[in-house]
Amino acid sequence: MRKLVLKNDWIGKNPVIRIEFPYDFQLKEIVKQFPGCNWDTKRKVWWVAYSDERISEMIQFFKGKAWLDYSELKKVEIPQDKVSVVLPNLSAVNSKEIQLFEQWMRNKRYSENSIKTYREAISVFFRFLDNKPLEEIENSDLEKFNSEYILANSYSSSYQNQFVNAIKLFFANRKGIKINPDIIYRPKKEKVLPNVLSKEEVKKILDSITNIKHKSMIGLIYACGLRRTELLNIQLKHIDPNRKLLFIQQGKGKKDRVVPLSDKLLELLRSYYKAERPIVYLFEGEKVGAQYSASSLQQVLKYAVKKARVNKPATLHWLRHSYATHLLENGTDLRYIQELLGHNSSRTTEIYTHVSKKKISEIRSPFDDL
Template identity: 35%
Template sequence: MMPIILMRTGALVMLGHLDCEWLDFFVGMGYIGAYCFNNLYSALLMARLFVFPVLHKGCRRLALKPDAYLPDSDFNVITRGLPGRAYSKSLRCWHVPFRENYRHWLSEVYERAADLELVFGDGGKVAERDDKPEKAMDADVHSLVESPTEIRVADDVSVASELLARVLVDKVNKRFYVEHSYHSAVFNSLARLNVGTYVSTDRRWVFPGDNVIYLQVLDVLKGFGFKPRVLTLEKSAEPAALPAGFELPVRRFDEAMLLRRLSFRTQEIYKSCFLLFLKDHQGRIVDELTYSELYGYLKRQSVLLSSTQLKQMIAAVKFYYERTLGRDKMFFPLAEKTEVRKSTLFLPYAEIRSLLDGIASPGDRMLLFLVYHANLPLNQICALPKDAENLFEEDCRMPGNNELALAYYADLVAELKRTYDLATFLLEDKGVPYSVESLKGKLYRILGHYRLEEIYRKQYEVILKQSSLSSKTQVMYLGAFMRFLDYYNYKHPAFIKDDEVRDYLLLHRGKSSAHQDNLVSSFKFFFERIHNHTLSDKHVVRPRKGFYLPDFFSLSEISAMLNTTDNLKHKLLIAIGYTAGLRRSEIRNLRLCDVDLKRNLLFIKDSKGKRDRYTLFSQHLHEWLKSYLNQAKPKVFLFEGPSPGTQYSTTSMAVILKKMAKAAGIKRKVHMHMLRHSFATHLLEEGRDVRYVQELLGHKSIKTTERYTHVVSDALLNVASPFDRMVAQTGFAGKKPHSPP
């Protein structure tokens, strides 16, 4: 007796112990090999198909789960022809729409399937659910049919064939939770309420404790056929009262969160972290804590808290001190800086060929071809044997699989053999194989020697697109660094020293501080985050920032400019820039759907810093807007270019403003941002709170908004010059001076 184990589609099947005579019989019949194992298994065992009801995405279905899968079996052919069939990745089986007479129906459907036994698992048993994560669906199929256990949503709520939901009311924290079986329409409807937050880790919704919201949520659930079960959570221990003196910081913290329009869940997280922060500083005046004290506290918390909790604590502390108290931006480098993804550049054959045609050395051409077209790693290139003509036909596949590229590679290999006396490897340095570091240095020298600007630019573009930088920052960084490489004849940054960077910065010392600051930021990004070379603070120093008061228009100047033209589009463009305090890019991106005439608001989407906000729209512009829409008939954007649906040029905006200012008799230099300066200055002159102006402008830090307060300071206007006091006391009349003796 000896055991026989057959391999069928990745599963081992034991057929018991057979006599040697039976084994000789199977060998003689040719049942050896993977193909005959399936036939042998089918001849000895009958396959079983388990059928049981499931609740899949809120709908009743019938699961069809065989004990083993055969690609060419009758079951597979018949099942793929069933109406409404679909495959569930979580249950790992097929399922079809539920019908009452499914026993009789499936028996007739699979009647012609040879050696297939139907096993029905619905006799008085609970329907299996398919709205669980895939990891939770690894139960054995036999346990699902022969001894199924009741799957529970939570506590005592069992899953039946009907749609179920559970509402948990937390009266202590004034909120309620909603748990429901998977239903995409219900999920989208709850999301459109814009009052709750879905916590993916808990797989439930969190809503504020408001009766109106509560009734809205119940109506949504009942409207889709759910039967919500309402439960009240047990009261937890009352939170400890805050020590005396902390009521004011908490109230200011709450007001700042409401003013910032933070989501309900974010407010909840920030508030809990801030209360913990206050309890840890009992007896201290939290408003007077220094940066070093805050950094020390957060550093101690980094040992006690998880990474997520630490990030939440840092965010809450920064929110209070930066947004509420208006301190300068603080950095707490407790987490490692995320590295920039460095994907290898792929150049199509036509592009790489145009670059290689200007290079004489076959070794240099081969290295560039393997790196930037074949995308082979350097360690694999170092190990390529000299007889590697059939590399992309046997061992690996070339991206694109271009026949011209394959032929070009074969010609390069032949040329290398003719030109060099290769000993063992395809690329050698005087008979010595390259290491990864030496081959990397050779690649860098090739890029600099042939001034391959296109490869530099495209490689950096690929890396920048994978970073979190804004599109404008990417363009600015790339342009500044490419001009820097051009100055040094495209020498690779790995060979550029710190003093060379310093010398280049000295050439731009006469430029504005903003220009110099952008250069330093660009160099630090490329050298430190891409090329892993830390620049010395001794050689790379940021310029000292000056303090400049913003220039703005007076009310009479704005009125005069608007009266200089009859072009309705030009008048409305300048008026909206002033009435809403918009940047020129925000005017350019303004869409028709962003104008809310009922509330006199403009919605500014994805502005600087990837932030959304609402700002003001004057009711006196309604008639201008309606006339402009009837006249211009824009399609997508409020101000469109010559072609419908295209954005208006920011250069054209600047030209319009300059012409209107010149016609109004304004002699000084003007620019579009002065409209934004005028908006902020005039609001503060009216006595508006600086925090509201900050929100309307979309400033991240209140320090940016406070510079406008220097322009409208009443104290400066009321201070008399000492010269005026001297005239008042002495009666000095400004007589002509006497002639010198």
């Protein structure tokens, strides 16, 4: 039987129970159904709010589905003023409203990732309000949710923005609701520089990978500045080896774009194709014709970084940042980099000027003139 390991942890100032297990799609779907279960996108772990009653609730829920190992879980003494509120289950009425909202978003061609994010955000909002009827929700409920849930739990500004987007979109499509979404003030966006690897570090990572499929995936992300989903969505028909072009279809923002393929990369991809013979997608999983797993792809990089002894918490998106920064350092015009990355605004691309070591190193210090 599958096993779940329960451990103590904290989200902000609130104690939680971490739910750890090796990646298993079916088990993940079961865990998602446990009332009050949440996914921490930053730490990549499932969790539920801590309470003394949680263990008995989880034992009952997972009986016959998975074995719980709670040997490492310790009792937490929580001051009365710090006791976390366990959100109730979603009511049938509000669940139906969310389903209709999902249907509307699909009709509008929203991406599945956006639909999932908005659905989960609205669900948390409704549960926080104890399934208050939609027609009774007022502006004060939004303010209360922001202060007593988002800010009280020390969630990030990007996490807060997700709720802002979801709530505004949801209520914009409901009639007769006593609510003004414009009162939701967006948090000031944090100015965070992109994380970048040096060319030497990228080379060390690629050289550490012996599996031709894994090397091709990681190499292609860096060589073309791809997002993870863009790589996984590539089909054989999207590659034009004669013109040395890769066609990215329906990337972020439903945008198509074209990126060049270098001779060295094409040689690597040809070797990979001869060895693996994929049918539909360039990189397929265990099932023929099916996409490669996103979590497995991240694990490939994680293992390679460790093996290469690169002491940085590199992610797949770091490779995209590194690609853009290295292009800039090579003298590529920022307008071309914007096109290659698929950015709508040049302001998004300009952030790479702040991490380019070439541009920074060319600045002469006035100290040298003394």
